[in-house]
Amino acid sequence: MTEELAFNSKHTIAYEANARVSIPTYDMLFTMVQSYFRAQLGEKEPSLLVVGAGGGNELAAWGPSNPKWTFTGIDPSKEMLQMAMHKSIQLGLESRVKLIEGTIADLSPADSKFDAASCILVLHFIKDVQQKLELLRTIKDKLKPGAPFVLVTAYGDPDDAELQDRINVWKSFFFDVGYDSSKLDEMGKGIMNISFIPEQKIENLLAESGFTNSTRFYSTGLFAGWICHAE
Ligand SMILES: C[S@@+](CC[C@H](N)C(=O)[O-])C[C@H]1O[C@@H](n2cnc3c(N)ncnc32)[C@H](O)[C@@H]1O
Structure with missing residues (x-):
């Protein structure tokens, strides 16, 4: 498949549109994370690790206006990475972007440690x-001590009515752009296939992994984001 065909494939185009319906503040999320990283990283020439870089939206949001930042993006999806590469080339970022098809285990142990990392909309796909x-x-082991890390993931207790209420809000985003009710009911059941875990458990996982001072800075519908620092 040529790069252009892959980029235009149904799946990748659907991802771009759906992400912005599913998370109405999707683009603003990247702007907020950029502000946070800028404040944390100052005038350095930082290396950023982007876990789940498929689609290239982190690269497209942060690359052009931060010319000193370099990016290593990891993603197991060849198709999504082709989209990320396409965006990098279109934006003239390719000299500052390295993309690795695989998981974080495929990062070379010889790579030097990173100044910052993000893992946006990935963790809920791991059951x-x-x-x-x-x-x-x-991720923590790949970061320099004190480096900022941003985690964004679905959250909630699958056995709590609170999550069902938020799923109804999430369905309303799709209703508003014209999805019909029968499709929405199907989607409401389907979304339970991603791995929801309660907020407190996410914070415990961050602490157990060696991240300190985790703070929730973002929440829209089914998803929330935490900032924290590698020990
Ligand atoms: C919903 S997309 C998010 C992409 C991007 N971070 C964004 O916000 O637009 C989830 C991505 O995570 C990738 N992914 C799934 N499991 C992963 C893993 N174990 N490590 C890294 N990426 C993973 C998928 O291939 C997919 O490209």
Whole structure:
């Protein structure tokens, strides 16, 4: 498949549109994280680790206006990474972007440690709590002491009515752009296939992985974001 065809594939185009319906503040999230990283990283020439870089939205949001930042993006999806590469080339970022097809285990142990990392909208695709912990621990091990880390993931207790209320809010975002009710009911059931865990458990996982001072800075519908620092 040529890069252009892959970029235009149904799946990747649907991702771009759906993300912004599912999370109406999706673009603002990247702006907020950029502000946080800028304040934390100052005038350095920082190296950023982007876990789940598929689609390239972190690169596109942060690359152009931060010419000193370099990015290492990791993602197991070839198709999503092709989209990330396409965006990097279009924005003239390719000399500052390295993309790795795989998981964080595929990062070379010889790579020097990073100044900052993000893991945006990835953790809820990992079902097993032990594997979530391993991913967070490995990210922490790849960071310099004190480096800022941003985690954004779905959250909530699957057995609590509070999550069902937020799923109804989430369905209303799609209703508003014209989805019909039968499709929305299906989507409401389907979304329970991602791995929701309660907020407190996410904060415990961050602490157990070696991140300190975690603070929730963002929340929209089903998703929330935490800032914290590598020990
Ligand atoms: C919803 S997309 C988010 C992409 C991007 N962070 C964003 O916010 O636009 C989730 C991405 O996580 C990737 N992913 C799934 N499991 C992963 C893992 N274990 N490590 C890194 N990326 C993973 C998927 O391939 C997919 O590209």
